Amino acid sequence: MTKENILFMGTVRHAKAQEAELAAKYNIYYAGSTRELLEEQLKNAKRQGLTFKALYRGYASHYTLGRVDGPLLGLFSPGLELISSVGAGYDFVDVVVATRNKQWVTNTPGVVDDATADATILLMLSTLRRYYEIEYAMRNGLTPTQKPRIGRDPTNMTLGIVGLGGIGKAVAKRALSLGMKVIYYNRRPISIPSSPSENTTEKEYSFLRDVEYVASLDQLLQTADVVSIHVPLSPETHHLFGKDQFLKMKQGSYLINTSRGPVVDEEALVQALESGHLAGAGLDVYENEPKVHPKLLKNMNVALMPHLGAFTIETITKMETLSMKNIDLYFSTGSLLTPVNNFNKKGTLP
Numbered sequence: 001m002t003k004e005n006i007l008f009m010g011t012v013r014h015a016k017a018q019e020a021e022l023a024a025k026y027n028i029y030y031a032g033s034t035r036e037l038l039e040e041q042l043k044n045a046k047r048q049g050l051t052f053k054a055l056y057r058g059y060a061s062h063y064t065l066g067r068v069d070g071p072l073l074g075l076f077s078p079g080l081e082l083i084s085s086v087g088a089g090y091d092f093v094d095v096v097v098a099t100r101n102k103q104w105v106t107n108t109p110g111v112v113d114d115a116t117a118d119a120t121i122l123l124m125l126s127t128l129r130r131y132y133e134i135e136y137a138m139r140n141g142l143t144p145t146q147k148p149r150i151g152r153d154p155t156n157m158t159l160g161i162v163g164l165g166g167i168g169k170a171v172a173k174r175a176l177s178l179g180m181k182v183i184y185y186n187r188r189p190i191s192i193p194s195s196p197s198e199n200t201t202e203k204e205y206s207f208l209r210d211v212e213y214v215a216s217l218d219q220l221l222q223t224a225d226v227v228s229i230h231v232p233l234s235p236e237t238h239h240l241f242g243k244d245q246f247l248k249m250k251q252g253s254y255l256i257n258t259s260r261g262p263v264v265d266e267e268a269l270v271q272a273l274e275s276g277h278l279a280g281a282g283l284d285v286y287e288n289e290p291k292v293h294p295k296l297l298k299n300m301n302v303a304l305m306p307h308l309g310a311f312t313i314e315t316i317t318k319m320e321t322l323s324m325k326n327i328d329l330y331f332s333t334g335s336l337l338t339p340v341n342n343f344n345k346k347g348t349l350p
């Protein structure tokens with residue numbers, strides 16, 4: 001039986017067992033360390049008639065190898081069938097072009113929920129308690145007589161979650177345990193099971209009964225003390241938060257963003273912070289990563305993390321494993337665990 005060829009963009013950081021399992025069954029090739037090397041490699045492969053049937057897009061590989069965009073997909077021979085991307089967000093793959101090429105795209109939802117929710121709460125508490133500022137001052141010689149600026153309690157504050165998917169729900173659960181009131185906005189309210197089923201226990205969803213749906217984003221912005229964004233990046237959500245949205249937020253409220261940078265118009269956020277309308281922000285993601293707006297870097301009302309929402313050994317292992325499982329399952333059974341796009345049996349769009 002011929003072994004399928006798989007190209008790995010970026011290294012497998014933690015799921016070494018799954019990588020070894022895949023290597024025993026398929027021919028694995030690793031992309032060069034720069035975009036130029038990768039492009040050269042793809043051109044050579046095409047010349048030699050070597051077809052990669054699957055592409056594994058490793059965690060954070062876009063920083064060194066760029067996006068899996070139309071031009072890159074154009075360099076693959078027509079035999080590429082599957083792009084398996086590590087990450088819940090799949091904006092690092094041009095899904096529109098891949099779908100047009102009849103190529104499947106998979107992501108790794110679900111497994112990132114807890115780590116990203118932890119990072120969200122970490123940023124929220126750091127922002128409210130000014131933890132980042134206090135640590136920065138201590139490391140720079142704060143003396144016991146110098147008083148750091150005072151913090152705020154999350155208890156009794158209202159948290160507004162924009163996008164109550166897997167990560168949003170995990171954030172809601174944690175925020176309720178801090179004594180926050182939690183409201184959310186989605187295009188449609190979520191449905192809560194009325195009784196446990198084979199796949200769920202009462203404990204897994206009962207907290208959702210304490211989370212209140214609001215019918216518009218404006219209503220959420222006008223009500224919440226802390227707004228936390230959990231929507232995917234798409235043409236519809238690009239700059240979902242701009243000048244108007246910040247003006248609608250309560251005076252002295254806070255923004256937390258662990259979703260994707262371009263959901264927020266960063267220039268408008270800087271204005272809202274500098275005018276004092278927003279009391280602070282906690283950010284893991286930025287409009288032009290890895291660049292951070294210089295005025296955000298300077299602003300000591302902002303807690304910053306460099307896109308590390310899912311960056312734990314356990315979560316990276318789960319993401320990489322799921323991504324490689326999709327590849328193995330596709331070749332062995334023709335099915336996928338977490339497809340992003342959808343084809344009917346003829347391989348055309350439904």
Ligand SMILES: O=CC(=O)O
Nearest residue numbers: 087088089112310
């Ligand atoms: O940013 C990380 C992810 O999308 O999983």
